[in-house]
Amino acid sequence: MELRQLEYFVAVAEEQNFTRAAARVHVAQPGVSAQIRRLEREFGQELLDRGGRSVRLTAAGEAVLPYARAALAAVAGARLAVDELAGLLRGQLAIGTVTSHNVDLPGLLAEFHDAHPAVEITLAEATTDELVDGLRTGRFDAAIVSIGSVVPEGLDIQVITEQAIVVAVGHDHELAAHATISLDTLRGRPLISLPEGTGIRARLDEACAVNGFAPRIAFEAGDPEVLAQLAARGLGVAILPEAFAEARADRLRPISITRPGLRGRLAFAWRAKGPVSPAARVLIERARKMLAASR
Template sequence: MDLRQLEYFVAVAEERSFTRAAARVHISQSGVSAQIRQLERELGAELFERSARAATLTVAGKAALEHARAALAAAGAVGQAVGEVTGLIRGRLAVGMVSGCTLTPLFEALAAFHGEHPGVALSLREAASDRLTEEVRAGALDVALIGAAAPPRGLEALTVLSEPLALAVPPGHPLASRRRVRLRDVAGHPVVCMPQGTGLRAVFDRACEERGVRPSIALEAGAPDALADLAARGLGVAVLSASMTAAYADRLVAVPVEDAGAPALLALVWHPAHGPAVRAFVRHCRRTFGADPGAHPSGAPGRTFS
């Protein structure tokens, strides 16, 4: 007997019809019948009681059915195991990351993955978080490190950093003496922030919408350094994450936003229908980023959530 015969046998048993089984396995009815007859000869017993209306299992057929299913499942598992090994020998892994990212754990994960699976071709590209998310959904990227207000729907995610919003203003600014502010306090000042499509902007926009605040967006820039320079020159209140402000303590005052709502997230995202290379890379990311999303990972601060 061979696997093809077992496949046809299971199809007839489940469909209770040679005609429907033939359509299911995409061959002629006579072909299915011939293979089942050959299987019955090899087993020395009839597997079906045939009538014009249905094909029903005999006692021997019922005894054989679960074993046939198990054999097909085992064969499928062999194929999957070989496919996964092959994918980790000569596959590909396309990784995306937010623009300007210099997070050491991501690069450590890439290096560890490459050391373990040198046959997998790696690619790495930068873009804004919304673009990266769509490319993961579309399959153009296998996995991406994004900034977001919440994990994207329909994708699996690993949160590696969770931080509240903070403002950065020069020492002489009216908000500099405040221990903390509310979003409505920001509305009275020009704001400099990242453009739409970035994680920080998504968090800021959502918080303002929930509080009924309409901020005055004066200037936009895609890099935290640029936002800090603009704020230091008095051109607006910079909207950053809490850890970002630490890099500019020599010229800007950080002011927490108490009603900013949900924190800004930095997350690794991938499609649920992922392959072995993605699973292996995510495993390395879990190790290098650590289990605590509240702890700032090693690497240059102020370079995330784009």
């Protein structure tokens, strides 16, 4: 049994796809498939169900996965201990981010790269749910996420901004005459929202559920700018961060939501426990100082 076989197996299990897993580990797909087949022969059991559109774990695969992760984590921890003793700063950093924010992430990463050119940095956009899961499993070292008042389990955060979530409509919309509306006013109305898994959508779904209804999502897009454009054209009521909506007041009418009000937080997040590479530790420290100075 080889560590790379366990690494490839974990990648396929998490990605549920051989092509994405191969890209993640920077190996051609046939090589990943061949190594996992060897691992399965060694166990005498198939670990992956390849019959559907996505790859799923078999019962044996479910049993092996936590041990494979633990083995990889142990090796990573040993390497970190040696690197720290030697004072080295190298390896890889995986950073995640939600789509829209005002953090100078390119500036942060560029400064880090200039100071530590031996560290390979990757950046990926995803929903908050995907980012939180990636932080917990070690796929991401740090991420910018959108959350509510509760800190996701297993993570530490530094709040970047906290602001109200508002509705935004075109200036000729029937709601445009109102400065505030109750959440119940949205019942049955066509809404324009970010997709499930995003922080703002989670706050909307939670609040509507407490008030006894499910939001009617007519249009869904991952880019807040698209939501603003759809609302400005009169296609529905957009759910947006307050500052984002107010910055487009020439074409949108931001309206506060009351009873209850909705609030969200943008935060820089990292894993609370487990091995942290020297590179990740330095980046997290840099990011926290930058964010503290900008507030």
